[in-house]
Amino acid sequence: MTTTTSPAEDLLPGLQAVLETRYGALDDLVPVRLSSGASRTTWLLPGAGSRPTLFLQQERPGGVPGQSGQVAEIAAIRAARAAGVAAPVVVASSIDEGAPAGLGEFVLVEGLPGGSDPAPLLTEERFAGARERFAAQVGELLARLHTIGTEHLSGVPATDPLEFYRDLLDELGEPHPALEVALAWLVAHRPAPVATPALVHGDFRVGNLMYDETGLCGVLDWEITHVGDPAEDLGWLCVPSWRFGGPGRAGGVASVAEVLGSYRAAGGRSEVTAERVRWWEVFGTFKWAVICIMQAAAHRNGSERSVELAVLGRRTASVERDLLDLICAPDPLPFDEEIPEGTAGPHDAPDAAGLLEAVREHLAEAVLPELTGRTGYLTRVSLRALAITERELRLGALLAARHRDRLAAAGSADDATLARAIRTGELGYDRALELVVELVADKLRVSDPRRLSSGNVAWE
Helix, strand or coil: CCCCCCCCCCHHHEEEEHHHHHHHHCCCCEEECCCCCCEEEEECCCCCCCCCCCCEEEEEECCCCCCHHHHHHHHHHHHHHHHCCCCCCCCEEEECCCCCCCCEEEEEECCCCCCCHHHHHHHCHHHHHHHHHHHHHHHHHHHEEEEEECCCCCCCCCCCCHHHHHHHHHHHHCCCHHHHHHHHHHHHHHCCCCCCCEEEEECCCCCEEECCCCEEEEEECCCCCCEECCCHHHHHHHHHHCCCCCEEEEEEEHHHHHHHHHHHHCCCCCCCCCCHHHHHHHHHHHHCCCCCCHHHHHHCCCCCCCHHHHHHHHHHHHHHHHHHHHHCCCCCCCCCCCCCCCCCCCCCCHHHHHHHHHHHHHHEEEEEEEHHHHHHHHHHHHHHHHHHCCCHHEEEEHHHHHHHHHHHHHCCCHHHHHHHHHHHCCCHHHHHHHHHHHHHHHHHHCCHHHHHHHHHHHHH
């Protein structure tokens, strides 16, 4: 007879080796897998007695492009804490002498007070005070971070982000004409480099900011910290995906003008202007699209099979819509065309899409209400995957024919040829923009039809 252990049980020997001398016996330790964090596996280790709440983050096998490495991450966290930025206390990591091999590449940190779920911050009345203080606290926090001297930060990289994510897109081998239009805009509008680079968090957004009723409590997830343009952090905060439906351009909560005002009042860098933030907002949206493609590739190539990562690949079209809104603002985009569904095949009713619809409705109405935690979260992700598949079955043949006509009109054999024509300038920018608006609209009809009528937050 053979027995198996759960992934949580597999962690216990390594955690015992790391924590026993610091916190004593760990008989009551039960790691809980969290649903957040597509680039790392994150475990909650509930506090008990003298042991605080801890978070264990493990690297995905093979690593994730763009991460700075643990030496840089830990150096940045410690420098930030020394400057008064509320960052986590690092308890242990895989770069420590004698670190247990059973945990792989890992960082273990003490939890910060508060929560990080964006929804309550944006909607609940008890967090109204936190929303009112958001701009002032974010501005002050970023000002402290960006005035840290970088000359002694061991291992913190300084790279060209635009070049990095362009090359990563090429390496992924999945051409996206809409991203080529965004790249052309980014190259044409790029601001001059800052004279003195700053320490940049790299993932500064709602969802990585801890908060309670009084406001911000700290900043999580420093794994892509680097040295660069300080406006990058504020631009990333403004990326539409990180507004979570809120009305404010900065994290769904505040205006950029409000955050910049508090940033300057707290002694932040003078180079961080509204115009510069806009460029980094567009870049951040391009970057997030590339990350969605990369995450889906990890599922497709087998390095980490996950329905969460698979569905992220189909989210790319929504991010492309955001990009088109941003670079075309304030002019609205023509995404409202109605098209008929494809014709039915020679099968008894219901067709394949109808069967998927029935299964999806059953799971949503009868199964999902019984589930909680990560299982519930992944079931919701799976329901979205089923809905996407259902729509593709209904519309796929028609949309494929439309795309063939689109490519032929552009003199391109496929998406790769079209993307290359945009990259090289062989296809003019205005004509390329016209084509990719049509292309992204058709992708959204399957991946997220709600986005056909929901544009971006207007510029201030």
